[in-house]
Amino acid sequence: MVDINATLIAQVLNFLFLVFILAKFAYKPIINMMDERKNKIASDLENAEMAKAEAEKLKAEYAAQLAAVRQEAQSIIENARKTAQSVHDKIIAETKEEQEQIVASAKDAILLEKQQALGEVRAQVIKLSLVAAGKILEQKLNSAEDEKLAGSVVDKIMK
Amino acid sequence: MGNEAAAMAQGAEQSGEIIHYAATEIAPGIVINMQTMYMTWIAMAIVFVLFFIVSRNPKMVPSGLQNVMEMFIDFLDGMMNQNLGEKGRKYMASFIITLFMFILVSNEIGMLPQVGVHWTSPTNDINTCFALSLLIALSAYIVGVIRQGIGHFKHFVSPSKAFLPLHILDAITKPLTMALRLFGNILAGEILLIVLYQLSPWIIPEFWVMFSLFIGFVQAFIFTILALGSYALAFSEH
Numbered sequence: 001m002v003d004i005n006a007t008l009i010a011q012v013l014n015f016l017f018l019v020f021i022l023a024k025f026a027y028k029p030i031i032n033m034m035d036e037r038k039n040k041i042a043s044d045l046e047n048a049e050m051a052k053a054e055a056e057k058l059k060a061e062y063a064a065q066l067a068a069v070r071q072e073a074q075s076i077i078e079n080a081r082k083t084a085q086s087v088h089d090k091i092i093a094e095t096k097e098e099q100e101q102i103v104a105s106a107k108d109a110i111l112l113e114k115q116q117a118l119g120e121v122r123a124q125v126i127k128l129s130l131v132a133a134g135k136i137l138e139q140k141l142n143s144a145e146d147e148k149l150a151g152s153v154v155d156k157i158m159k
Numbered sequence: 160m161g162n163e164a165a166a167m168a169q170g171a172e173q174s175g176e177i178i179h180y181a182a183t184e185i186a187p188g189i190v191i192n193m194q195t196m197y198m199t200w201i202a203m204a205i206v207f208v209l210f211f212i213v214s215r216n217p218k219m220v221p222s223g224l225q226n227v228m229e230m231f232i233d234f235l236d237g238m239m240n241q242n243l244g245e246k247g248r249k250y251m252a253s254f255i256i257t258l259f260m261f262i263l264v265s266n267e268i269g270m271l272p273q274v275g276v277h278w279t280s281p282t283n284d285i286n287t288c289f290a291l292s293l294l295i296a297l298s299a300y301i302v303g304v305i306r307q308g309i310g311h312f313k314h315f316v317s318p319s320k321a322f323l324p325l326h327i328l329d330a331i332t333k334p335l336t337m338a339l340r341l342f343g344n345i346l347a348g349e350i351l352l353i354v355l356y357q358l359s360p361w362i363i364p365e366f367w368v369m370f371s372l373f374i375g376f377v378q379a380f381i382f383t384i385l386a387l388g389s390y391a392l393a394f395s396e397h
Contacts, residue, residue, distance in 0.1 A: 003182065004286060005190040011199060011281075011290035018203045018261060023253035026210035031252065033217035034229060040219070 125154050177350055179277075180284060194277070195284040202265045202281055206257070235259055235383070242387040247394035250302070255390075258291070259383040262341070266375030269349050270368050280375075283346045288338035295386045296334040303393035314392055337385050344378045 130150050180192035213228045221229055235256050239248040262282060269280030281287045303311035315326040348371040355364040 003180075003190075004289065005182070005192070007180075007190075007192045007195055007284060007286035008290045008293075010191055010196060011284075011287045012294050014196075014199050014203060015257075015261065015291060015294065018206065019254055019257045021207060022210055022257050026207070026214040027253050027256065029214040029217050030210065030225075030228065030232065033219070034232065037219055 122154065122158070125158070126151055129154055177353060178279070178283060178346065192284055192286060194279060195281050195287060198268060198279050199265070199281040199287065202261060202268055205264050205268070206260045209260070231260065232256055238384065238387055242391045243394045247390065250394075251390055254298075255383060255387065258295075258386060259379055262291070262382050263376060263379040266345055266379055267372060269345065270352075270371050270375065279349065280345045282341055282378075283349050285338065285342050288342040289334070291341075291382070292334035292338040295337070295389055296330070299389040299393050302390065306393055311393065333385070333389065337382060341378050341382050344374055348374055 126147070130147065133150060179194055181194040182190050183193045184190050209224065209228060213225045217225060236248060236252070239251060239255055243251055265281045265287070267280075268278055269283060271278040300311070315330075316323055348367075352364055352367055352371065355367050
Protein backbone atom coordinates (compact mmCIF):
# COMPACT_ATOMS: atom_id res chain seq x y z
CA MET A 1 0.00 0.00 0.00
CA VAL A 2 2.92 2.34 0.57
CA ASP A 3 5.27 1.24 -2.18
CA ILE A 4 7.36 4.10 -3.38
CA ASN A 5 8.21 3.54 -7.01
CA ALA A 6 8.67 5.33 -10.32
CA THR A 7 5.18 6.80 -9.97
CA LEU A 8 6.77 9.49 -7.81
CA ILE A 9 8.93 10.75 -10.69
CA ALA A 10 6.00 10.51 -13.08
CA GLN A 11 3.82 12.55 -10.74
CA VAL A 12 6.44 15.28 -10.44
CA LEU A 13 6.57 15.47 -14.23
CA ASN A 14 2.78 15.40 -14.51
CA PHE A 15 2.42 18.23 -12.07
CA LEU A 16 5.14 20.38 -13.64
CA PHE A 17 3.52 19.78 -17.03
CA LEU A 18 0.17 20.94 -15.65
CA VAL A 19 1.76 24.07 -14.15
CA PHE A 20 3.46 24.78 -17.45
CA ILE A 21 0.44 24.48 -19.71
CA LEU A 22 -1.82 26.39 -17.33
CA ALA A 23 0.72 29.19 -16.97
CA LYS A 24 1.12 29.30 -20.74
CA PHE A 25 -2.47 29.06 -21.88
CA ALA A 26 -4.87 29.86 -19.08
CA TYR A 27 -3.71 32.06 -16.24
CA LYS A 28 -2.56 35.15 -18.07
CA PRO A 29 -5.92 36.18 -19.59
CA ILE A 30 -7.77 35.48 -16.33
CA ILE A 31 -5.32 37.34 -14.11
CA ASN A 32 -5.04 40.21 -16.58
CA MET A 33 -8.80 40.53 -16.58
CA MET A 34 -8.89 40.48 -12.78
CA ASP A 35 -6.21 43.18 -12.58
CA GLU A 36 -7.97 45.23 -15.23
CA ARG A 37 -11.22 45.01 -13.31
CA LYS A 38 -9.48 45.95 -10.07
CA ASN A 39 -7.89 48.98 -11.71
CA LYS A 40 -11.15 49.97 -13.36
CA ILE A 41 -13.05 49.81 -10.08
CA ALA A 42 -10.34 51.81 -8.33
CA SER A 43 -10.28 54.48 -11.03
CA ASP A 44 -14.09 54.60 -11.18
CA LEU A 45 -14.23 55.11 -7.45
CA GLU A 46 -11.60 57.80 -7.67
CA ASN A 47 -13.49 59.53 -10.49
CA ALA A 48 -16.70 59.37 -8.50
CA GLU A 49 -14.91 60.88 -5.52
CA MET A 50 -13.53 63.65 -7.71
CA ALA A 51 -16.91 64.33 -9.30
CA LYS A 52 -18.44 64.50 -5.86
CA ALA A 53 -15.81 66.97 -4.66
CA GLU A 54 -16.36 69.01 -7.82
CA ALA A 55 -20.10 69.07 -7.27
CA GLU A 56 -19.56 70.01 -3.66
CA LYS A 57 -17.32 72.90 -4.73
CA LEU A 58 -19.82 74.09 -7.34
CA LYS A 59 -22.58 73.97 -4.78
CA ALA A 60 -20.60 76.09 -2.33
CA GLU A 61 -19.74 78.48 -5.13
CA TYR A 62 -23.38 78.83 -6.15
CA ALA A 63 -24.46 79.34 -2.57
CA ALA A 64 -21.87 82.10 -2.16
CA GLN A 65 -22.96 83.69 -5.41
CA LEU A 66 -26.59 83.52 -4.42
CA ALA A 67 -25.83 85.19 -1.10
CA ALA A 68 -23.83 87.92 -2.84
CA VAL A 69 -26.63 88.49 -5.35
CA ARG A 70 -29.20 88.66 -2.60
CA GLN A 71 -27.10 91.18 -0.70
CA GLU A 72 -26.65 93.25 -3.82
CA ALA A 73 -30.37 93.22 -4.52
CA GLN A 74 -30.99 94.27 -0.96
CA SER A 75 -28.57 97.18 -1.29
CA ILE A 76 -30.10 98.22 -4.63
CA ILE A 77 -33.56 98.29 -3.09
CA GLU A 78 -32.23 100.23 -0.11
CA ASN A 79 -30.59 102.79 -2.40
CA ALA A 80 -33.72 103.14 -4.47
CA ARG A 81 -35.75 103.72 -1.35
CA LYS A 82 -33.30 106.36 -0.12
CA THR A 83 -33.27 108.11 -3.50
CA ALA A 84 -37.04 108.08 -3.66
CA GLN A 85 -37.25 109.49 -0.17
CA SER A 86 -34.84 112.31 -0.95
CA VAL A 87 -36.60 113.14 -4.22
CA HIS A 88 -39.89 113.14 -2.39
CA ASP A 89 -38.53 115.44 0.31
CA LYS A 90 -37.05 117.77 -2.28
CA ILE A 91 -40.26 117.98 -4.27
CA ILE A 92 -42.25 118.70 -1.13
CA ALA A 93 -39.82 121.42 -0.11
CA GLU A 94 -39.80 123.01 -3.58
CA THR A 95 -43.56 122.96 -3.77
CA LYS A 96 -43.84 124.59 -0.38
CA GLU A 97 -41.41 127.32 -1.39
CA GLU A 98 -43.19 127.93 -4.67
CA GLN A 99 -46.49 128.05 -2.91
CA GLU A 100 -45.20 130.58 -0.43
CA GLN A 101 -43.77 132.66 -3.26
CA ILE A 102 -47.07 132.61 -5.11
CA VAL A 103 -48.97 133.57 -2.01
CA ALA A 104 -46.52 136.42 -1.31
CA SER A 105 -46.65 137.80 -4.84
CA ALA A 106 -50.44 137.54 -4.83
CA LYS A 107 -50.54 139.49 -1.57
CA ASP A 108 -48.28 142.16 -3.12
CA ALA A 109 -50.42 142.38 -6.21
CA ILE A 110 -53.54 142.69 -4.14
CA LEU A 111 -51.97 145.46 -2.07
CA LEU A 112 -50.86 147.33 -5.20
CA GLU A 113 -54.25 147.00 -6.80
CA LYS A 114 -55.87 148.21 -3.61
CA GLN A 115 -53.61 151.26 -3.52
CA GLN A 116 -54.25 151.98 -7.18
CA ALA A 117 -57.93 151.65 -6.70
CA LEU A 118 -57.83 153.89 -3.67
CA GLY A 119 -55.81 156.45 -5.67
CA GLU A 120 -58.29 156.38 -8.51
CA VAL A 121 -61.21 156.65 -6.13
CA ARG A 122 -59.58 159.65 -4.51
CA ALA A 123 -59.00 161.40 -7.83
CA GLN A 124 -62.59 160.77 -8.86
CA VAL A 125 -63.90 161.97 -5.56
CA ILE A 126 -61.82 165.14 -5.89
CA LYS A 127 -63.17 165.80 -9.36
CA LEU A 128 -66.71 165.02 -8.34
CA SER A 129 -66.54 167.13 -5.26
CA LEU A 130 -65.07 169.99 -7.26
CA VAL A 131 -67.78 169.73 -9.84
CA ALA A 132 -70.36 169.47 -7.14
CA ALA A 133 -68.92 172.39 -5.21
CA GLY A 134 -68.62 174.51 -8.37
CA LYS A 135 -72.20 173.81 -9.24
CA ILE A 136 -73.26 174.62 -5.74
CA LEU A 137 -71.33 177.84 -5.47
CA GLU A 138 -71.79 178.86 -9.06
CA GLN A 139 -68.31 180.06 -8.95
CA LYS A 140 -65.27 179.33 -10.81
CA LEU A 141 -63.28 177.07 -8.74
CA ASN A 142 -60.94 175.83 -11.40
CA SER A 143 -57.76 177.20 -10.06
CA ALA A 144 -55.05 175.05 -8.56
CA GLU A 145 -55.60 176.55 -5.18
CA ASP A 146 -59.18 175.49 -5.26
CA GLU A 147 -58.28 171.99 -6.16
CA LYS A 148 -55.83 171.82 -3.35
CA LEU A 149 -58.38 173.02 -0.93
CA ALA A 150 -60.91 170.53 -2.09
CA GLY A 151 -58.35 167.82 -1.80
CA SER A 152 -57.64 168.60 1.78
CA VAL A 153 -61.33 168.58 2.48
CA VAL A 154 -61.76 165.23 0.82
CA ASP A 155 -58.86 163.86 2.71
CA LYS A 156 -60.41 164.92 5.96
CA ILE A 157 -63.67 163.33 4.97
CA MET A 158 -62.13 160.11 3.82
CA LYS A 159 -60.20 159.64 6.95
CA MET B 160 -22.88 1.98 -6.97
CA GLY B 161 -22.89 -0.12 -3.82
CA ASN B 162 -22.57 -3.26 -5.91
CA GLU B 163 -19.50 -2.09 -7.76
CA ALA B 164 -17.87 -0.97 -4.56
CA ALA B 165 -18.71 -4.29 -2.97
CA ALA B 166 -17.36 -6.19 -5.96
CA MET B 167 -14.27 -4.06 -5.93
CA ALA B 168 -13.81 -4.69 -2.23
CA GLN B 169 -14.23 -8.38 -2.86
CA GLY B 170 -11.48 -8.28 -5.47
CA ALA B 171 -9.33 -6.33 -3.07
CA GLU B 172 -9.86 -8.90 -0.35
CA GLN B 173 -8.78 -11.67 -2.69
CA SER B 174 -5.60 -9.88 -3.66
CA GLY B 175 -4.96 -8.95 -0.04
CA GLU B 176 -5.50 -5.21 -0.31
CA ILE B 177 -8.51 -2.96 -0.22
CA ILE B 178 -7.23 -0.25 -2.61
CA HIS B 179 -5.84 -1.03 -6.06
CA TYR B 180 -3.02 0.90 -7.59
CA ALA B 181 -2.69 -1.38 -10.61
CA ALA B 182 1.08 -1.38 -10.25
CA THR B 183 2.54 -2.27 -13.63
CA GLU B 184 6.12 -2.88 -14.65
CA ILE B 185 6.29 -0.85 -17.84
CA ALA B 186 10.00 -1.44 -18.31
CA PRO B 187 12.43 -3.67 -16.47
CA GLY B 188 12.69 -2.37 -12.92
CA ILE B 189 10.34 0.60 -13.50
CA VAL B 190 6.99 0.13 -11.79
CA ILE B 191 4.20 2.65 -12.36
CA ASN B 192 0.86 2.69 -10.51
CA MET B 193 -1.36 2.92 -13.57
CA GLN B 194 -4.59 3.60 -11.63
CA THR B 195 -2.91 6.63 -10.08
CA MET B 196 -1.63 7.72 -13.48
CA TYR B 197 -5.06 7.56 -15.16
CA MET B 198 -6.71 9.45 -12.33
CA THR B 199 -3.92 12.05 -12.33
CA TRP B 200 -4.43 12.65 -16.02
CA ILE B 201 -8.18 12.97 -15.52
CA ALA B 202 -7.64 15.45 -12.67
CA MET B 203 -5.15 17.40 -14.77
CA ALA B 204 -7.61 17.48 -17.66
CA ILE B 205 -10.41 18.73 -15.40
CA VAL B 206 -8.24 21.50 -13.93
CA PHE B 207 -6.98 22.49 -17.35
CA VAL B 208 -10.43 22.53 -18.94
CA LEU B 209 -11.89 24.60 -16.08
CA PHE B 210 -9.24 27.28 -16.44
CA PHE B 211 -9.08 27.06 -20.21
CA ILE B 212 -12.82 27.65 -20.68
CA VAL B 213 -12.66 30.70 -18.44
CA SER B 214 -9.49 32.06 -20.04
CA ARG B 215 -10.90 31.98 -23.58
CA ASN B 216 -13.30 34.82 -23.02
CA PRO B 217 -12.87 36.48 -19.64
CA LYS B 218 -15.57 39.08 -19.04
CA MET B 219 -15.31 42.37 -17.19
CA VAL B 220 -18.49 41.42 -15.34
CA PRO B 221 -17.88 37.78 -14.42
CA SER B 222 -20.59 35.16 -14.25
CA GLY B 223 -20.93 31.41 -13.79
CA LEU B 224 -17.70 29.44 -14.04
CA GLN B 225 -15.56 32.56 -14.33
CA ASN B 226 -16.94 33.70 -10.98
CA VAL B 227 -16.04 30.39 -9.34
CA MET B 228 -12.51 30.26 -10.74
CA GLU B 229 -11.88 33.90 -9.91
CA MET B 230 -13.07 33.23 -6.39
CA PHE B 231 -10.41 30.50 -6.03
CA ILE B 232 -7.73 32.68 -7.61
CA ASP B 233 -8.64 35.64 -5.43
CA PHE B 234 -8.65 33.45 -2.31
CA LEU B 235 -5.18 32.10 -3.16
CA ASP B 236 -3.94 35.58 -4.13
CA GLY B 237 -4.87 36.81 -0.68
CA MET B 238 -2.92 34.01 0.99
CA MET B 239 0.08 34.53 -1.30
CA ASN B 240 0.09 38.27 -0.58
CA GLN B 241 0.20 37.54 3.13
CA ASN B 242 2.93 34.90 3.00
CA LEU B 243 5.08 35.83 0.02
CA GLY B 244 4.43 39.52 -0.46
CA GLU B 245 3.48 41.26 -3.70
CA LYS B 246 6.65 40.19 -5.58
CA GLY B 247 6.45 36.61 -4.37
CA ARG B 248 2.82 36.41 -5.44
CA LYS B 249 3.67 37.33 -9.04
CA TYR B 250 6.53 34.80 -8.99
CA MET B 251 4.61 31.88 -7.50
CA ALA B 252 0.99 32.49 -8.58
CA SER B 253 0.92 29.87 -11.37
CA PHE B 254 2.48 27.21 -9.19
CA ILE B 255 0.34 27.79 -6.11
CA ILE B 256 -2.96 28.11 -7.98
CA THR B 257 -2.22 24.93 -9.91
CA LEU B 258 -1.17 23.15 -6.72
CA PHE B 259 -4.37 24.01 -4.90
CA MET B 260 -6.69 23.26 -7.80
CA PHE B 261 -4.92 20.01 -8.66
CA ILE B 262 -5.07 18.70 -5.08
CA LEU B 263 -8.67 19.86 -4.68
CA VAL B 264 -9.83 18.14 -7.87
CA SER B 265 -7.72 15.06 -7.07
CA ASN B 266 -9.24 14.75 -3.62
CA GLU B 267 -12.78 15.16 -4.90
CA ILE B 268 -12.73 12.80 -7.90
CA GLY B 269 -12.21 9.82 -5.56
CA MET B 270 -15.64 10.58 -4.13
CA LEU B 271 -17.42 10.31 -7.50
CA PRO B 272 -19.98 7.49 -7.79
CA GLN B 273 -18.28 4.29 -8.93
CA VAL B 274 -20.29 3.98 -12.13
CA GLY B 275 -18.44 2.64 -15.17
CA VAL B 276 -15.13 4.08 -14.05
CA HIS B 277 -13.35 3.06 -10.88
CA TRP B 278 -12.77 6.54 -9.49
CA THR B 279 -9.96 7.01 -7.01
CA SER B 280 -8.07 10.06 -5.84
CA PRO B 281 -4.55 10.37 -7.25
CA THR B 282 -3.70 11.67 -3.78
CA ASN B 283 -4.52 8.30 -2.23
CA ASP B 284 -1.12 7.19 -3.56
CA ILE B 285 1.87 7.97 -1.35
CA ASN B 286 3.88 8.58 -4.52
CA THR B 287 1.70 11.53 -5.55
CA CYS B 288 1.84 13.10 -2.10
CA PHE B 289 5.60 12.71 -1.83
CA ALA B 290 6.04 13.95 -5.38
CA LEU B 291 4.26 17.16 -4.49
CA SER B 292 5.80 17.72 -1.06
CA LEU B 293 9.37 16.97 -2.22
CA LEU B 294 8.87 19.14 -5.28
CA ILE B 295 7.79 21.99 -2.98
CA ALA B 296 10.66 21.46 -0.53
CA LEU B 297 13.31 21.34 -3.26
CA SER B 298 11.85 24.18 -5.33
CA ALA B 299 11.68 26.32 -2.18
CA TYR B 300 15.46 25.93 -1.81
CA ILE B 301 15.98 26.58 -5.52
CA VAL B 302 13.82 29.72 -5.49
CA GLY B 303 15.52 30.86 -2.28
CA VAL B 304 18.99 30.47 -3.79
CA ILE B 305 17.92 32.20 -7.01
CA ARG B 306 16.52 35.15 -5.09
CA GLN B 307 18.96 35.45 -2.19
CA GLY B 308 22.05 33.56 -3.32
CA ILE B 309 23.72 31.03 -1.09
CA GLY B 310 22.86 33.28 1.87
CA HIS B 311 19.41 31.72 1.72
CA PHE B 312 20.77 28.83 3.81
CA LYS B 313 21.66 31.24 6.61
CA HIS B 314 18.25 30.64 8.11
CA PHE B 315 19.53 27.15 9.07
CA VAL B 316 21.85 28.73 11.65
CA SER B 317 19.55 31.45 12.97
CA PRO B 318 19.31 32.64 15.65
CA SER B 319 22.51 30.63 16.50
CA LYS B 320 24.52 27.63 15.30
CA ALA B 321 23.02 25.52 18.06
CA PHE B 322 19.74 25.50 16.15
CA LEU B 323 21.20 23.73 13.13
CA PRO B 324 19.99 20.23 14.12
CA LEU B 325 16.50 21.54 14.75
CA HIS B 326 16.42 23.27 11.36
CA ILE B 327 17.62 20.10 9.63
CA LEU B 328 14.98 18.08 11.42
CA ASP B 329 12.38 20.64 10.36
CA ALA B 330 13.56 20.51 6.76
CA ILE B 331 13.17 16.73 6.72
CA THR B 332 9.91 16.41 8.61
CA LYS B 333 8.09 19.19 6.80
CA PRO B 334 7.78 17.41 3.43
CA LEU B 335 7.29 14.11 5.25
CA THR B 336 4.35 15.35 7.33
CA MET B 337 2.83 17.25 4.42
CA ALA B 338 2.83 14.13 2.26
CA LEU B 339 1.65 11.77 4.98
CA ARG B 340 -1.14 14.08 6.15
CA LEU B 341 -2.61 14.37 2.68
CA PHE B 342 -2.09 10.70 1.87
CA GLY B 343 -3.53 9.49 5.17
CA ASN B 344 -6.64 11.67 5.03
CA ILE B 345 -7.57 10.79 1.48
CA LEU B 346 -6.70 7.08 1.68
CA ALA B 347 -8.55 6.71 4.98
CA GLY B 348 -11.56 8.47 3.47
CA GLU B 349 -11.68 6.02 0.57
CA ILE B 350 -11.13 2.93 2.70
CA LEU B 351 -13.81 3.98 5.14
CA LEU B 352 -16.20 4.64 2.24
CA ILE B 353 -15.66 1.09 0.95
CA VAL B 354 -16.15 -0.34 4.42
CA LEU B 355 -19.32 1.70 4.93
CA TYR B 356 -20.73 0.45 1.61
CA GLN B 357 -20.22 -3.11 2.86
CA LEU B 358 -21.93 -2.34 6.16
CA SER B 359 -24.85 -0.38 4.74
CA PRO B 360 -25.34 0.12 1.01
CA TRP B 361 -27.57 3.21 1.39
CA ILE B 362 -27.70 6.59 3.13
CA ILE B 363 -24.86 6.26 5.66
CA PRO B 364 -22.04 6.18 3.07
CA GLU B 365 -23.55 9.30 1.46
CA PHE B 366 -23.01 11.23 4.67
CA TRP B 367 -19.42 10.10 4.63
CA VAL B 368 -19.12 11.21 1.00
CA MET B 369 -20.31 14.67 1.99
CA PHE B 370 -17.85 14.82 4.84
CA SER B 371 -15.04 13.53 2.61
CA LEU B 372 -15.75 16.25 0.04
CA PHE B 373 -15.29 18.75 2.84
CA ILE B 374 -12.11 17.00 4.02
CA GLY B 375 -10.84 17.07 0.42
CA PHE B 376 -11.16 20.86 0.38
CA VAL B 377 -9.61 21.27 3.83
CA GLN B 378 -6.63 19.07 2.95
CA ALA B 379 -6.01 20.95 -0.30
CA PHE B 380 -6.16 24.18 1.69
CA ILE B 381 -3.78 22.91 4.40
CA PHE B 382 -1.32 21.57 1.85
CA THR B 383 -1.30 24.91 0.03
CA ILE B 384 -0.86 26.87 3.27
CA LEU B 385 2.10 24.69 4.27
CA ALA B 386 3.62 25.05 0.80
CA LEU B 387 3.30 28.83 1.16
CA GLY B 388 5.04 28.52 4.53
CA SER B 389 7.97 26.80 2.83
CA TYR B 390 8.18 29.45 0.12
CA ALA B 391 7.81 32.30 2.60
CA LEU B 392 11.43 31.82 3.70
CA ALA B 393 12.61 32.17 0.10
CA PHE B 394 10.81 35.50 -0.25
CA SER B 395 11.47 36.95 3.19
CA GLU B 396 13.85 39.89 3.39
CA HIS B 397 16.70 39.22 5.76
